[in-house]
Amino acid sequence: MNILNSGRFSVGSVVAGMLKKLIGEFALMAQKAYVMESMAYLTVGMLNQPELPDCSVEAAMVKVFSSESAWQCVSEVLQILGGLGYMKDYPYEHLLRDARILFIFQGTNEILRMFIALMGLQHAGHILTTRIHELNCWLEDSGLFGPNRGPGADGQPWSGPPQPRGECQQTRGERVLLWPHRGESAASVWKKTVVEEQLVLKRVANVLINLYGRVAVLSRASRSIRIGLRNHDHEILLANMFCTEAYVQNLFSLSQLDKYAPENLDEQIKKVSREILEKRTYICAHPLERAS
16 A cells, blocks of 8 residues: 555656646646645655554545646647647657556546545544534434424434433434435435445545645645745745635535536436447437438
């Protein structure tokens, strides 16, 4: 695991160095390189402190963000150069091939996203379980969750036998989480089948990666200001650009976690995929085909 962690976080520093050669005056590549460097330095700082817990999640986040940002930036360079970007006289076509393999080696990005999300949910679950237990005790002691009080697991009033006040049960916590208007989104997180919800896990992972990136750039920019590094005002610009962009992306990803939100297209995506797999081909008719 330590070997994998070292390989994954090093993708950030290696790719950041590669992009520095392509930057010129392009803000996108400067921003991506700054975020990659910041995430890589923050992660290696944790890896160098043996007393800290395992940093495999952080290393995986660096790898996913860096590999996808590298592909985006190198692709942009080829777009700017046009046909020259494909010529072997220039290094860009080589860099494009090198960037593409980053999605695959050291663990594919799809698998790493599932790992990031599941580990994050596991950690949150441990914390929330304790909080729910405390909340249940308070609700029962205050009489808010006595007989015929509060919603049942199906959203209907609780009609079970009277419960002794002060007795905390898991079902009570589930009823708190399954409060109206939060039922499906809460259940989708807590059901054991969440491991099969790859679209949900992808969104959770993207949110976590953006949050870690924001922590990294804000820490680095703050330090640069504090110690008076040259060009720290430029770092503030880059950090502000990324944090604003990541904030908007996270809002959209979080809105998609609600099963009934208009932004959530999971059911349509699954239906299209099932129909294509059943036919084993693209099933739309040719636009010039005549109806029989």
